[in-house]
Amino acid sequence: MRLHRKNFHFMSILPLLEPVTRHWQCGCLRANVFTVPHRLRPYRCLSTDSPAPRPHIGPNTVEVLGHSYPRDSQTNVTAKILSKVGRDLHNKPHHPLWLIKERIKSHFYRSYIGRWGNPLFSVHDNLSPVVTVEQNFDSLLIPPDHPSRKKGDNYYLNHSHMLRAHTSAHQRDLVRSGLDCFLVAGDVYRRDEIDASHYPVFHQMEGVKLFSNHELFARVEHGEELSLFESHGRRTPQKQETHTLEAVKLVEFDLKQTLTRLIRHLFGEELEIRWVECYFPFTHPSFEMEVRFQGDWLEVLGCGVMEQQLVNSAGASNKMGWAFGLGLERLAMVLYGIPDIRLFWSEDERFLKQFHLPDIDDPVIFQPLSKYPPLLNDISFWLPPEGYAENDFYDLVRSIGGDLVEKVTLVDQFTHPKTQKVSHCYRIIYRHMERTLSQEEVRVIHQAIEQAAEQELGVEGRY
Incomplete structure (x- = not known):
């Protein structure tokens, strides 16, 4: 009897649900792991x-x-x-x-x-x-x-x-x-x-x-x-x-x-x-x-x-x-239509003034700034026996290169057949959002990254 009454009430709410749910497309089950995502007194x-x-x-x-x-x-x-x-x-x-x-x-x-x-x-x-x-x-x-x-x-x-x-x-x-x-x-x-x-x-x-x-x-x-x-x-x-x-x-x-x-x-x-x-x-x-x-x-x-x-x-x-x-x-x-997340931190008026709108609901499409040329440099090193994490290296690159670093990609991994030591090679793309970078500027930053990686992460350089 109790089960019947519950079913009756569940059916009674279906008219409230139907007008919206019938338009939604259901996806398949996907098991996502959460990675995404103060005391309030006083x-x-x-x-x-x-x-x-x-x-x-x-x-x-x-x-x-x-x-x-x-x-x-x-x-x-x-x-x-x-x-x-x-x-x-x-x-x-x-x-x-x-x-x-x-x-x-x-x-x-x-x-x-x-x-x-x-x-x-x-x-x-x-x-x-x-x-x-x-x-x-x-x-x-x-x-x-x-x-x-x-x-x-x-x-x-x-x-x-x-x-x-x-x-x-x-x-x-x-x-x-x-x-x-x-x-x-x-x-x-x-x-x-x-x-x-x-x-x-x-x-x-x-x-x-x-x-x-x-x-x-x-x-x-x-x-x-x-x-x-x-x-x-x-x-x-x-x-x-x-x-x-x-x-x-x-x-x-x-x-x-x-x-x-x-x-x-x-x-x-x-x-x-x-x-x-x-x-x-x-x-x-x-x-x-x-x-x-x-x-x-x-x-x-x-x-x-x-x-x-x-x-x-x-x-x-x-x-x-x-x-x-x-x-x-x-x-x-x-x-x-903003293509690069670093732009949100830009102080360039050419970027910011595009969003000075009379009304917040007015449409706007970002007009790209001049695309300055990138400079690519690789860095290779042997990993320490334990304790190395890629995010540590990314954080080090970000700390030294700041927003001049557009992208870091692991382009090669190698395991020595005799010593079993592991080597990583990363490609770092440098690009200034507001002007052209010189090779000398990038060389100074890249060398600082190499030195810091050896001192702070315990890697052995292959430069």
């Missing part, structure tokens, strides 16, 4: 609004945003990366990342209004990028042995603090502060390869929406008889063990409808969209949205139903909700 300690001393790495401490963090064996943040902290490109008026953020914010403000006429979603775009390791990983249920925690992939100030790897690091604390609907935007930091679409500092925007029992089922026939939660349930590919299937389907519907409206607002109403099932440690079920853009399917965001354990830990155990996250650079590069 709030004033977290804001990057007020001026602070320039970040600095001393012999024993890392100074950043007016706070001092003792160095230890986990410290791996570099001066080059710290120099980006506080730049806040997403808050710089008329910057392309600011344009994208403001378009998303404006859409949510206009589309989702509370009962008193106020915007339903609050926006937080000035939270400090310095977070605890617990906030960045444990609060999101990321296991202690998960590869996303690796020192080689993150920028640690010490064992307990780091530069956030995703804006999700603030999720639990914002929910704990009493917020049910919010957007977070900010700079995030990850050690990564070097090419035109990857940079160790980029910008994310994410959203969270929580539902009470009444809020979710108010429009459902006999909704007062339905519940968010069930006892003795089991986890399936469609739901978590504590959630009812009816609740999950409605939350999933609201999530996909919200994001479909957002992305079509940005790309156009005729945009073709499909959903691909995936895996994140902090949501289940989880999805990626892909859009048909210039003939190819392009992933633009990840999302899902929040893990109830995460919601419970934030003091909202009577609610369930959804969360999504997207990269601002990815959207800006696609929407505005």
Whole structure:
């Protein structure tokens, strides 16, 4: 009898779901590993609004945003990366990342209004990028042995603090502060390869929406008889063990409808969209949205139903909700035709003035600056017996060459047949965004990289 009643109520919500879901194309299952992606009391300690001393790495401490963090064996943040902290490109008026953020914010403000006429979603775009390791990983249920925690992939100030790897690091604390609907935007930091679409500092925007029992089922026939939660349930590919299937389907519907409206607002109403099932440690079920853009399917965001354990830990155990996250650079590069991620950090007025628009929704396509010629140099070395990581080398190149380095590619690997020593050969492409580089300039930088690689990474040069 109980099973029959549940089936009856699930069927009763189908008319609410059908108008939107019938237009979505379902993708096949794909197992993604999360690599993507502060205490809020008192709030004033977290804001990057007020001026602070320039970040600095001393012999024993890392100074950043007016706070001092003792160095230890986990410290791996570099001066080059710290120099980006506080730049806040997403808050710089008329910057392309600011344009994208403001378009998303404006859409949510206009589309989702509370009962008193106020915007339903609050926006937080000035939270400090310095977070605890617990906030960045444990609060999101990321296991202690998960590869996303690796020192080689993150920028640690010490064992307990780091530069956030995703804006999700603030999720639990914002929910704990009493917020049910919010957007977070900010700079995030990850050690990564070097090419035109990857940079160790980029910008994310994410959203969270929580539902009470009444809020979710108010429009459902006999909704007062339905519940968010069930006892003795089991986890399936469609739901978590504590959630009812009816609740999950409605939350999933609201999530996909919200994001479909957002992305079509940005790309156009005729945009073709499909959903691909995936895996994140902090949501289940989880999805990626892909859009048909210039003939190819392009992933633009990840999302899902929040893990109830995460919601419970934030003091909202009577609610369930959804969360999504997207990269601002990815959207800006696609929407505005920006070919190189380094351009976002350019101070060249020829770049910046193209985005001084009368209205944030005005269309604009980036007009390329003069393409200055590249200079290519190779570097070869024997790897040490242990402890070498490619991201360490990329970080070293970035620290010395800065934004003059356009791309680094591993072009050859060789294992000596007798000694079994391994050699790597990397090709480094140098190109200035605003002028022609000379061979002498590049030679000085390249030699500095060779010397630093031997001294800091323990490699043996083959120059």
